[in-house]
Amino acid sequence: MRSQRWFQRRRVGFGWRPVDWHGWVVTLLAVAAMIAVLVLKRGSAARIPVMILIVAAYVVVALATGGTRPAKEAPAADEPTDSEAKGSVGVVEQRLALRALTSGRVSTSSPDEPALVVEHLTKRFGERVAVDDVSFSVAAGEVFGFLGPNGAGKTTTVRILATLIAPTSGTAHVAGLLLDPANGVDIRKRIAVMTENPGLYLRLTVAENLEFFAGLYELAQPQARIGQALAAVNLAGRANDPCGSLSKGLRQRVALARALLSDPAILFLDEPTSGLDPVASREVHELIDGLREHGVTVFLTTHRLEEAERLCDHVAILNTSLRTIGRPDELRERLFTKTLVVRTLAPLASPDAVFAVAGVDGWHADHTTGYVLTVSDARTAAPAVTRALVAAGADLLSLAEVQHSLEDVYLELMNDDGEAGS
Amino acid sequence: MSLERVVSVVRKEVREFRRNRFVIGTMAVLPFIFLITPMITIFTIPASASGPQVKAAVGVISLLMLIIPIAIPPVIAAYSVVGERDQGTLEPVLTTPVRASELLLGKAVAAFLPSVAIAYAIYLVVLISVRFGAAHVVSSVVFHPPQLLAQLLFTPLLALWSIWIGIGISTRASDVRVAQQLATVASLPLLGFTSLLSFQLIKPSVPLAIGLALALLIADVIAWRLVSGLFDRERLITGKKASTPRQDGGLAGGQTRTHPR
Numbered sequence: 011m012r013s014q015r016w017f018q019r020r021r022v023g024f025g026w027r028p029v030d031w032h033g034w035v036v037t038l039l040a041v042a043a044m045i046a047v048l049v050l051k052r053g054s055a056a057r058i059p060v061m062i063l064i065v066a067a068y069v070v071v072a073l074a075t076g077g078t079r080p081a082k083e084a085p086a087a088d089e090p091t092d093s094e095a096k097g098s099v100g101v102v103e104q105r106l107a108l109r110a111l112t113s114g115r116v117s118t119s120s121p122d123e124p125a126l127v128v129e130h131l132t133k134r135f136g137e138r139v140a141v142d143d144v145s146f147s148v149a150a151g152e153v154f155g156f157l158g159p160n161g162a163g164k165t166t167t168v169r170i171l172a173t174l175i176a177p178t179s180g181t182a183h184v185a186g187l188l189l190d191p192a193n194g195v196d197i198r199k200r201i202a203v204m205t206e207n208p209g210l211y212l213r214l215t216v217a218e219n220l221e222f223f224a225g226l227y228e229l230a231q232p233q234a235r236i237g238q239a240l241a242a243v244n245l246a247g248r249a250n251d252p253c254g255s256l257s258k259g260l261r262q263r264v265a266l267a268r269a270l271l272s273d274p275a276i277l278f279l280d281e282p283t284s285g286l287d288p289v290a291s292r293e294v295h296e297l298i299d300g301l302r303e304h305g306v307t308v309f310l311t312t313h314r315l316e317e318a319e320r321l322c323d324h325v326a327i328l329n330t331s332l333r334t335i336g337r338p339d340e341l342r343e344r345l346f347t348k349t350l351v352v353r354t355l356a357p358l359a360s361p362d363a364v365f366a367v368a369g370v371d372g373w374h375a376d377h378t379t380g381y382v383l384t385v386s387d388a389r390t391a392a393p394a395v396t397r398a399l400v401a402a403g404a405d406l407l408s409l410a411e412v413q414h415s416l417e418d419v420y421l422e423l424m425n426d427d428g429e430a431g432s
Numbered sequence: 433m434s435l436e437r438v439v440s441v442v443r444k445e446v447r448e449f450r451r452n453r454f455v456i457g458t459m460a461v462l463p464f465i466f467l468i469t470p471m472i473t474i475f476t477i478p479a480s481a482s483g484p485q486v487k488a489a490v491g492v493i494s495l496l497m498l499i500i501p502i503a504i505p506p507v508i509a510a511y512s513v514v515g516e517r518d519q520g521t522l523e524p525v526l527t528t529p530v531r532a533s534e535l536l537l538g539k540a541v542a543a544f545l546p547s548v549a550i551a552y553a554i555y556l557v558v559l560i561s562v563r564f565g566a567a568h569v570v571s572s573v574v575f576h577p578p579q580l581l582a583q584l585l586f587t588p589l590l591a592l593w594s595i596w597i598g599i600g601i602s603t604r605a606s607d608v609r610v611a612q613q614l615a616t617v618a619s620l621p622l623l624g625f626t627s628l629l630s631f632q633l634i635k636p637s638v639p640l641a642i643g644l645a646l647a648l649l650i651a652d653v654i655a656w657r658l659v660s661g662l663f664d665r666e667r668l669i670t671g672k673k674a675s676t677p678r679q680d681g682g683l684a685g686g687q688t689r690t691h692p693r
Contacts, residue, residue: 037460041557044471044557044561045557045560045561045564048471048475048561048564048565049564049565057475058471058472058475058476061468061471062468065464065467065468068464069461069464135670169669169670172527174523174526174527174665174666174669175665175666175669175670176666195529195531196529198527198528198529199529201527202527203524203527205520205523205524205527207520207523208520209519209520209521209522209523209524209525210521211444211448211519211521212519213447213448213451213452214444214447214448214451218444218447221440221443221444222440222441222443222444223524223528224440225436225437225439225440225441225443225444226437226440226441226525226528226529226530227528227529228434228436228437228529265524268524272528
């Protein structure tokens with residue numbers, strides 16, 4: 011509507027921001043006109059219709075004008091991606107900003123003390139058990155991955171540890187403090203949570219969002235910290251953009267900057283790379299690596315198993331109850347037997363004799379891969395098998411150790427749960 | 433109680449109001465609508481009107497002036513908690529050290545300031561209009577000192593009471609619209625009180641005005657504590673009622689206890 015654009019350009023009508031003098035001047039003019047009519051037309055029968063006209067004109071102008079100052083549209087698909095965001099300052103400056111953010115932290119517990127200790131944590135919502143008897147601990151300064159399918163209780167666990175909801179039973183120590191109503195505020199001073207939904211105030215700018223949270227944490231020198239937090243997520247140039255104009259990925263990064271503001275001892279990240287493009291995801295991974303280097307304990311909830319494998323020192327797999335916990339390589343060893351796969355040009359005449367070497371516990375033929383050998387130690391078994399194959403005159407095409415990923419571990423456990431449940 | 437956290441909440445809320453079309457619209461239009469009737473009343477009373485006629489007319493004006501601080505704030509206050517929950521901003525806020533009492537006080541102050549400023553501004557316009565435009569018989573009743581004092585004292589206190597009702601409903605409602613409707617309905621009983629005063633069924637005197645104002649002030653403080661007590665983090669986050677009473681420090685509903693071994 012043309013009139014609407016005219017008013018918007020001049021910032022009058024409902025789009026007025028009360029501090030803008032334009033809006034106040036027009037309002038005062040309307041009030042002054044009414045008073046003038048009342049005083050000058052005293053005794054005249056025409057004053058009431060004139061007054062009503064003034065009020066009506068004011069209301070019409072207000073209604074005709076198009077609301078708040080037009081927000082920038084969210085970037086279209088062909089606009090710069092998250093990773094090309096204005097103000098990108100590069101990895102080096104990102105690291106410098108991160109160092110500045112974490113340099114002032116005073117340790118609240120001894121370095122040997124675990125950042126997080128959870129013992130027999132259970133949460134029930136009525137009859138439904140969301141988290142069942144979960145126990146684990148997280149060392150200070152490590153990146154801890156918390157994996158599990160939807161509805162496994164990951165977010166509930168994070169909410170309990172962030173003092174948002176109370177456990178039905180069990181205890182926990184968070185950043186050296188007992189999880190207890192009396193310690194709620196002190197625990198929340200030592201932690202930060204990046205929720206899956208960025209939860210930004212879309213009418214406020216990026217800087218205004220962070221200012222609000224800086225105030226809630228009572229940060230000294232909030233502007234400096236906001237600058238550092240934005241630089242750490244490569245958003246320094248977007249400080250004055252309304253959050254409503256940012257893409258989902260950029261909002262996610264603003265939420266990450268918000269979580270970094272208070273320099274927490276423990277940072278809970280709930281799906282931090284959800285909705286990010288690969289380059290932006292990599293930047294977040296580098297940021298998490300940087301946080302680890304600076305001694306921040308990161309509690310990472312994710313569905314991305316390759317992300318957990320790349321970033322996490324320890325992982326826990328949850329499906330209401332804790333299914334397993336350990337280093338990714340430990341989990342692989344624990345769950346899968348070590349295997350070698352042997353491929354030969356032609357089938358072996360007597361495989362039993364060939365594979366009867368030290369370190370090989372058993373074997374079976376596989377028509378697609380050749381022979382699958384179960385071994386106790388691949389590093390001793392592989393040379394012995396190679397020698398035996400050569401001695402038997404076999405034409406060896408390949409001999410390789412099977413590498414299991416964290417995804418294999420995860421799927422194996424979830425399959426077990428599925429079979430147990432059926 | 434951290435003043436810095438309360439101020440942060442107030443600043444954020446005011447910034448949001450300034451860019452919210454609905455709030456600005458309510459703030460801009462409602463007072464003008466409330467101004468129309470008093471203006472017509474003031475300027476249609478003839479100088480020869482009898483005492484009861486004038487008192488009745490001025491009673492309507494006073495009532496409308498006291499309706500403004502009752503009617504405007506619930507619209508904003510009812511949005512304060514359930515609105516944040518709906519837009520997904522409540523959970524990040526609750527993970528910070530802010531206490532429920534600080535958060536709610538900040539939201540109440542943010543709703544209070546513009547509501548009272550508008551109510552006083554409209555009252556000022558009415559007073560100026562009466563002083564310069566109305567018949568002398570009207571002017572003498574409107575400028576009755578106890579009436580003026582009651583108006584000045586009750587405007588902020590009624591606004592605050594109405595805000596706490598709005599916020600209280602907002603902490604328990606499941607939907608913004610429902611919260612706003614309930615808050616408006618819940619504020620209506622205050623009209624009875626203001627009517628008694630406006631039509632001078634309770635004769636305003638300076639001691640009575642101060643006494644009632646003090647009573648309202650105490651009621652407002654109690655309302656703040658009660659509403660803070662109603663603030664249930666677990667219910668707001670999960671939609672499910674906490675099983676045991678909670679404290680202001682968080683852990684919304686419960687207590688930790690050792691797992692039976």
